[in-house]
Amino acid sequence: MNxxxxxxxxxxxxxxxxxxxxxxxxxxxxxxxxxxxIENFEARQLAAMDDVIPVKHRVAxxxxxxxxxxxxxxxxxxxxxxxxxxxxxxxxxxxxxxxxAAKHVTPQFMFYYERLRTKRWPVVVSxxxxxxxxxxxxxxPPSVGQMVARNQGIVPCQMCxxxxxxxD
Ligand SMILES: [Zn+2]
Numbered sequence: 516m517n518x519x520x521x522x523x524x525x526x527x528x529x530x531x532x533x534x535x536x537x538x539x540x541x542x543x544x545x546x547x548x549x550x551x552x553i554e555n556f557e558a559r560q561l562a563a564m565d566d567v568i569p570v571k572h573r574v575a576x577x578x579x580x581x582x583x584x585x586x587x588x589x590x591x592x593x594x595x596x597x598x599x600x601x602x603x604x605x606x607x608x609x610x611x612x613x614x615x616a617a618k619h620v621t622p623q624f625m626f627y628y629e630r631l632r633t634k635r636w637p638v639v640v641s642x643x644x645x646x647x648x649x650x651x652x653x654x655x656p657p658s659v660g661q662m663v664a665r666n667q668g669i670v671p672c673q674m675c676x677x678x679x680x681x682x683d
Pocket of ligand 1: 677
């Protein structure tokens, strides 16, 4: 724009030293043409500015919606954090209880338990009244049922090896 305005300015200055009327007319035409271009350009700029208003409005709407959704997500995240903290404290409690219980278990039983734990979980399952292992659902021979009932040492399931205990 400034370039065009400077051009008009220089043309106008040159008009002072013009010799013929014809040249003067040509310069006037040139000035009118450039002024027309400027007007055209300014009109386009105004139109562009007009377009910006609805776009700004849509951006504001999207911003408001984003904030709304962010608040929902933030609320959900803090709820998850709270639940995670509960689970963490329950885990810590369970680990303390596990450590206490482990003190009363003889090392060879502990070894058997730990080895099985990496393969099958839960390691300790109940034996149903119909002599079915609650881990693998295989029917156990009556002798296994008797040993479990007497609660003598570790009684493993004949199929999965899980430690069986009497349900009641
Ligand atoms: Zn089993």
